[in-house]
Amino acid sequence: MTGMTGMTGRQRLVLVVLLAAQFMLAVDFSILNVALPVIGQGLGFGLGSLQWIATAFALPAAGFTLLFGRVADLFGRRRVFLIGLAVLAASSLVGGLATSPELLLAARVAQGLATAAVTPAGLALLTTAFPEGPLRDRALGLNGALMSAGFTSGAVLGGLLTDLLSWRWAFFVNVPVALAVLLVAPRLIAESLPQPSAGGTPMAGKARMDLPGAVTVTGGLLALVYGLTAAGEHGWGNPLALGALGLGAALLVTFWFVERGAASPLVPVRVLRRRTVVWGNAAGLLAFATETSLVFLLTLYLQRVLGFSALATGLAFGVLGAGTVLGGVVAPRLIGRLGSRGALLAGFLVQAAATASLILLGTDRAWLGLLLAATFVGGVGNMLAIVGFMVTATSGLPDEEQGLATGVATMTQQVGITLGTPVMSAVATAAAAGGTVLAGVGWAIAVNTALVLLAALTSALFLRRR
Template sequence: MVPMSEILGQRTTSTSDCKPRRAAPAWAVLLAVCAGQFLVVLDVSVVNVALPSMRSALGLGESAQQWVVNGYALTFAGFLLLGGRAADLFGRKRIFVAGLGLFTAASLAGGLAQNPTMLITARAVQGLGSAILAPTTLSILTTSFPEGPERTRAIATWSAVGAGGGAAGSLVGGTLTDLLSWRWVLLVNVPVGAVVLVAAALFLTEGRGTTVRRLDIPGAILVTGGVAALAYGIAETETHGWSSPHSLVPLVGGVLILALFTAVEARAAQPLVPLRLFTVRSVASANTVLFASGAATFAVWYFLSLYMQQVLHYSPIKAGLSFLPHTIAIVAGSKLAPRLMSRLDSRLIVACGGAISAVGLVWQSRVSADGTFLGIILGPGILAMFGAGLMMTPVAAAAMSGVGRAEQGLVSGLLNTSRQLGGALGLTILATTAASRITARTQAGASTASALSSGYGLAFLVSAAFLAAAACLAMLLPKPQPHEV
């Protein structure tokens, strides 16, 4: 059991805070935080398999169908930094509960949606709740467990749960869509969210930095607007191409807004993102690795789901169940990593994980119209996801060990932002690449199944290149100190 002082972190001072409170068991803190993380990551991919059913039920057009996914991704990526900083300044438990409550309410609204506008709006609010919630999960862990093996094991569990949530999205979405309806893909969050809210109220205690400061509202508006514009422009390239004003205007606007944000932060007395953090080697290198790996791994679920349903003609539930070995593999890699960290250089573990994952995706690029589960899905998927799991814990541990307690939430937000933006950019590049290959193969007279397989195969091959780059970038991480392993 973790000592009470380590679980409570820095407590706020008030007249009601004078009465001692008994510390919650370490497992209870870990369970509550990981459950919140699972919900956040699950909803990144859970709707993918359910989109055809949503389209039929609500009459979604092609653009509306795209925004069911992008509405969540944009607000999630855009507000992560604000959520992380708010947790540091106003209390991690308070922000955790607020984010989870908003996410749960938006899930209910989305599950009961009667038209496309209601559904897309609910998904956008879900993303906002996730952005508030996600950074607090890691910062609560790093301020509740002492630096060293105990914290490493806690982060490993958090990484495994997050990885499992992303991997389980297709499984959960396919199962619920086939057995109940697409609405339960969203409604399932309501009872789970309610239980986690109760657990948070019982087991989490308030903690924040020792000095309470005002939130940097101008910085928050600029970084949110810049990231959102950039993500919107990236999303638009899939429909209009990179040279279209539909894409260029938000992309250029996003870059200019982020440049203005940098200038404002450099002059602010109490900035949202202290620019000195980017001079911390552990923070800068970890975010670079996560950006590169996110560009590859987010797209794997998307393209593999399309391949199984559009080429191999799997049902939603069969496609979801086919991801089960992937889920087990990524969780296994996440749990093995801390054991290896006690014996090996963390940088070597990240590099090996990226290399293993890249090999799996090169194998996966051999998808064909007559592919089989055993021959082209199982083996490559296990390699790719096991390697991805190995990378997560040492990268997160390296980043969080390089900053003070009062900035844990901010760095957690940066890590999530890098991963989400890498995923958004990577998916867009890969989708454009795959579409070009599919069009070329179709015009050359190939069958639909053959053209689709060729396009998806190229996407997997480019994903492997992203992961190979992440493996090389791992050597930029700082060498771990003895207490970190």
Template sequence: MGKPSLILVVVAIAQFMVSLDMSVVNVALPAIRSGLGFDPAGLQWVVDAYALLLGGLLLLGGRAGDLYGRRRLFVLGFALFGLASLAGGLAQSPGQLVTARAVQGLAAAALTPSALAMLTTTFTEGRARARALGVWGAVAGTGGAVGVMAGGLLTEYAGWRWVMLINVPVVVGALALTAVTVPADSPGPHRGRLDLLGAVLGTCGLGLLVFGVVRTHDHPWTSAETLGTLAVAAVLLAGFILVEARIAKAPLFRLGLLANRTVAGANLFVFLLFAGQFAAFYFVSLYMQGVLRMSPAATGAAFLPFSAGLICGTVIATRAARRLTLRALLVPGGLLAAAGFGWFSLISPTGSFVVHVLGPSLVTSIGLGMCLAPLAGAATAGAPPHEAGMASGLINSARQIGGCIGLAVLTTVAGRRTGSSTDPTALTHGYALSLGISGILLAIAVAVALTVLPKGRPGPPVGTGTRPEELTVPATAR
């Protein structure tokens, strides 16, 4: 196995671990509550602390890797993730566990964009690049499903602490492999100071956006707390855009990347896709445990076919990537995923695993797998090499924020349909409605592919300047 292949292995481990830890604690939450004495309001922060720091810091992590070295940030993120996982597994109080999860999110925000940037700069063209992005797409998609499965099995047979401790040996092995495979960072001509004002505005704005959204399970969307938080987030993000467009000499995010229709369309597609997928994982898991009365271990194992379908879809997309355009891959993949979510919306209080979970899982996962790898390539194809981390941070931010917003909105929708009832019939109606909306989100993503994405293949990188007016848009993106 050559060095590029080993780099792919390291990057895949990193992305898989970050994706897995988004969902691995979900099934373990009841055991964590009884083990550490969480109150009902505080328990959700075991999930939200990770999502908040990861979603708020991804752009900063991507740009820091461009400026100060992707390998350096990658190693730092990996090491910090391992230490935080160890601390979480040994936590003796709710505050200690929530803090450990927040540090995991911080580490993941450094690790994830650096990993994708290293991948796109190592594999630059042809079949090798398509295969590498296919692997990245598969692990990014299956990590969440495997996280649910691993969380159930570990909680039932080893104890909830192992949903955190399992990361430690993985991190140690990955760091050892990184040391001998990933080349040291070269100085390069584009090093400079980090845009601190943009970093503060962007990080605080995204962080408050995620914070406001994830708190809607405690504070309704129309409450003063939620509206106030989202209003402040909007002001900060508007200031961030102004700084990046007019003031910063070395922007944290160059707005001109979005002048490329491929980059803009791919990020919007990712946002919609993960808004539907994150919510679907949540509601299908609740349906299996609360309605079909499956155990945590059985619920986790039930996500294995979903992972297999994602891999199959990714293989299909990888093999077809050299012959088909981006649009030609995303449209059938998105339609297949939308159909699968529509099938999920037919769940019944007296349903069966085979008809109402297994069947739609396979259809949805194959469709999603056909989309993930092409999207990763498209979202980074419009960036010059020295801004690969910036583009990687953008697509990962779209993924994370889309997932958080989609889950919060659809949880509210399901709650309004269900009310305070715990009757399986009422619960199923709420879950079914939200799963149907997930399908609508994928249908909208298909419309984005048809109207925003160019008909041909992605054009060359868009500009290298710091101002939108300095950009030259390639002909394929007009």
């Protein structure tokens, strides 16, 4: 693999193990989407409660990722990584064997918590295994490519397993992969406890968890994600959605003030003030929000306007997956030439041009050619931006804070994925109220393009080299 050139044999093995875990987590995000109706019939979920199968996973996956990223910094990334994988294997087994809605939802909550632990810890192990520079850029590029391939293949794999075997295999498939990583990882990956203090005492021995910070940020993120999910389901005027969003905003503002006065802050304010952290994550938020919501809009177009089946729609998005994999492979070379800021700008501009072309889509199936070409090119651009964001958001920080940096980046990813679809759904619904589904999709694609251009503009202005 060309992306592994210059790595030692041990680094290659570490990379393979960590990428296998991240790929499995990416698959987990999308593998159940196709199977939801079948699961509902099999276990007796009502139509209104079916979305909780996804929400029960998304809430802890987003809400606890920052906390677990910092816990990994303080108490050992390998330890948190392995515990999270063990919980993922066990909860996947329970989910596959579930005989009631309550047991399945409990398994989904446990899977979300495991993902919140494994993702930032695994990314921190990845960034600290390679020095900042070309090798780390290659590792993050391959991680981005496989993450995107996992999202795409999860839907296809979920459909195949559900049709050929049972929806239960969408859970069972995690178990052997997690067990294999659990067996191999302890032999390859060294523990990464904090460095000793000046007096020679290990920091982990006297590390204190910032409980007020942990409670406010986790509660704020849970309320924010719940509010976004409720808004997507019931509309932006729903009192419960607005209340949850207001509570989330209030708790996150409280978190900022708590951290300013904390003796051992969960997230040091100096980190939150870094340009690369603030504006890198702002770019990442828009990168994830725009591309995931574009998939939602194009699903509406393919099925409601052109009349394609769910299977044909899923296959059409395979082209997008191929584009993102190519973007992940190309990104490290581009970063080597242009820097992470240059890769962000190039990626967003390519994505914006490709997305803007989709405004031209019409009611004839001949437009499918434009859709496939634009999603492929847009996928390349989006992955360039995502890898650029990940390199930007984790650079310039010492190894002992990489769990924090990857925790913030993972939180950004989760919130972006959650945020995009309800926002674009609201735009499309409002625009379609006086016209057609195609008109609604067209207006939402225009707004999506504007957001990508906004991401390019903020990156150009606020990530300038000193």
